Amino acid sequence: MAKDQTLRLSVERMSYGAEAIAHDDSGKTVFVTGAVAGDVVDARITQDTDTFSRAQTTSVLEASPNRVTPPCPYANLCGGCPWAALAYEEQRAAKRNNVVDAFVRIAHMERQVAEELVLDCLSPSPAWGYRNKVELAFSRKGKRAHVGMHAAGVGSPAGIIKVDACPLLERRYQKLVKSVSGALGYLAGSHELELDRVGIRTSARTKDVEISLWTKPGAFPRAQAAKFLVDATKATSVVRVMTKGPSKARKVAGVEVLSGRGHWRERIGNETMRLSAPSFFQVNTAGAEKLVQLVLDGLAPTEQDEAMDLYCGAGTFTLPLARKAGWVSAVESYGPAVRDLRRNLDGAQIANVDPIGGDAGREFPDTQADVIVVDPPRAGLSADVVTQLSAQPARAIAYVSCDPATLARDIARFAKEGTFAPSSVTPVDLFPQTYHVECVALLSRT
Numbered sequence: 001m002a003k004d005q006t007l008r009l010s011v012e013r014m015s016y017g018a019e020a021i022a023h024d025d026s027g028k029t030v031f032v033t034g035a036v037a038g039d040v041v042d043a044r045i046t047q048d049t050d051t052f053s054r055a056q057t058t059s060v061l062e063a064s065p066n067r068v069t070p071p072c073p074y075a076n077l078c079g080g081c082p083w084a085a086l087a088y089e090e091q092r093a094a095k096r097n098n099v100v101d102a103f104v105r106i107a108h109m110e111r112q113v114a115e116e117l118v119l120d121c122l123s124p125s126p127a128w129g130y131r132n133k134v135e136l137a138f139s140r141k142g143k144r145a146h147v148g149m150h151a152a153g154v155g156s157p158a159g160i161i162k163v164d165a166c167p168l169l170e171r172r173y174q175k176l177v178k179s180v181s182g183a184l185g186y187l188a189g190s191h192e193l194e195l196d197r198v199g200i201r202t203s204a205r206t207k208d209v210e211i212s213l214w215t216k217p218g219a220f221p222r223a224q225a226a227k228f229l230v231d232a233t234k235a236t237s238v239v240r241v242m243t244k245g246p247s248k249a250r251k252v253a254g255v256e257v258l259s260g261r262g263h264w265r266e267r268i269g270n271e272t273m274r275l276s277a278p279s280f281f282q283v284n285t286a287g288a289e290k291l292v293q294l295v296l297d298g299l300a301p302t303e304q305d306e307a308m309d310l311y312c313g314a315g316t317f318t319l320p321l322a323r324k325a326g327w328v329s330a331v332e333s334y335g336p337a338v339r340d341l342r343r344n345l346d347g348a349q350i351a352n353v354d355p356i357g358g359d360a361g362r363e364f365p366d367t368q369a370d371v372i373v374v375d376p377p378r379a380g381l382s383a384d385v386v387t388q389l390s391a392q393p394a395r396a397i398a399y400v401s402c403d404p405a406t407l408a409r410d411i412a413r414f415a416k417e418g419t420f421a422p423s424s425v426t427p428v429d430l431f432p433q434t435y436h437v438e439c440v441a442l443l444s445r446t
Contacts, residue, residue, distance in 0.1 A: 011039045014094040018082035036086040038064025066090040079152040081433035092121040095437040102404035107412040121427040124290035131168045133283045138195040145188035147181040173202040183232040191221040201264045210237040210264040212277035217242045226259035237261045278336040287430035295398040298442040301325040305370040310360045314340035328353045329365035372397045380406030390417035397443040
């Protein structure tokens with residue numbers, strides 16, 4: 001097929017991505033942007049290879065019965081909600097199917113086995129207004145700055161969409177995007193302002209609002225930025241996060257408090273966590289609580305148990321696990337998160353945790369764990385960590401995953417080691433209107 005050729009396509013299902021999947025007359029897979037499962041569309045070919053093509057929808061000829069009108073007028077331009085035109089129940093079903101497909105393709109499971117293993121996708125939060133965090137893009141040309149949401153790829157200067165509100169944010173904070181964008185745009189007109197990105201974190205539970213300005217080290221209008229942002233947003237914290245190094249491997253060089261507390265607080269379950277701007281926290285607080293519940297219910301820790309929490313971050317699982325287990329060895333490699341973990345343990349007056357800073361493989365705890373939690377980044381577990389975990393006498397492992405593909409790969413690695421096998425995988429929709437899905441896999445001794 002030639003680039004820019006137009007095809008008529010019947011869209012079959014959603015991919016693990018922003019695109020839907022169709023097949024052309026020859027049977028080749030076509031990844032279609034701007035369509036949902038069940039649509040019949042005309043689409044223009046944007047890429048063609050020997051094995052697949054990509055296409056952009058030019059018109060919807062027959063709308064799927066599962067197509068809906070998103071409440072956000074920017075949904076087809078902004079990159080934050082690529083599945084917004086798909087009815088929410090169908091989103092959940094598609095996410096479960098993508099997890100099943102990953103186990104079939106990557107872990108080489110029989111489909112019937114995978115179907116029995118993967119449970120229904122849970123929905124712990126509303127489909128809109130669930131996020132506690134958004135990130136804004138920033139660019140400038142001369143004295144004029146563009147600040148707004150990341151574009152889906154077309155239709156705006158510098159890939160930025162200016163919006164009045166973001167309906168993914170918790171309801172009371174949805175207009176913060178416009179307030180922050182306006183304040184920074186005004187500041188950029190009178191000062192040499194260069195930003196890599198802007199973070200907005202909010203909590204409906206603690207009422208905290210933190211604005212983080214990510215920059216390179218160097219001169220910066222600190223006082224003016226703090227004043228403009230606090231006046232516009234009533235932020236409880238404004239910080240500057242300085243990074244250095246190449247764009248794909250930047251490291252935090254320091255955090256400056258420009259105004260307020262210098263951190264963000266969120267209440268999750270019975271715990272109040274304090275987080276610095278560089279530290280990771282799930283963007284869906286109600287969803288994070290569901291993950292904790294699934295992990296604790298699956299492991300059923302007792303006071304006699306020794307527990308292990310790898311890739312523990314600032315303590316989302318560590319704190320509630322320590323309330324039930326006798327001892328917890330918690331390992332985290334990211335420096336800001338380790339510092340937050342220690343502060344959270346002190347604040348919660350928890351003394352039965354050993355916080356260990358370092359790589360999970362190199363700093364693997366010298367202990368005999370009864371129950372284990374792992375919550376690795378998108379890349380999943382390294383092969384050596386799977387081997388070390390498989391040598392543990394634990395009765396169960398709870399594997400929290402943000403990527404079905406690496407989860408399936410690691411489940412296959414555990415199967416090869418022969419010690420642990422999955423007993424259930426529960427998809428949890430922490431990211432409505434997107435293709436992303438979190439999973440809690442429970443592994444038991446074979």
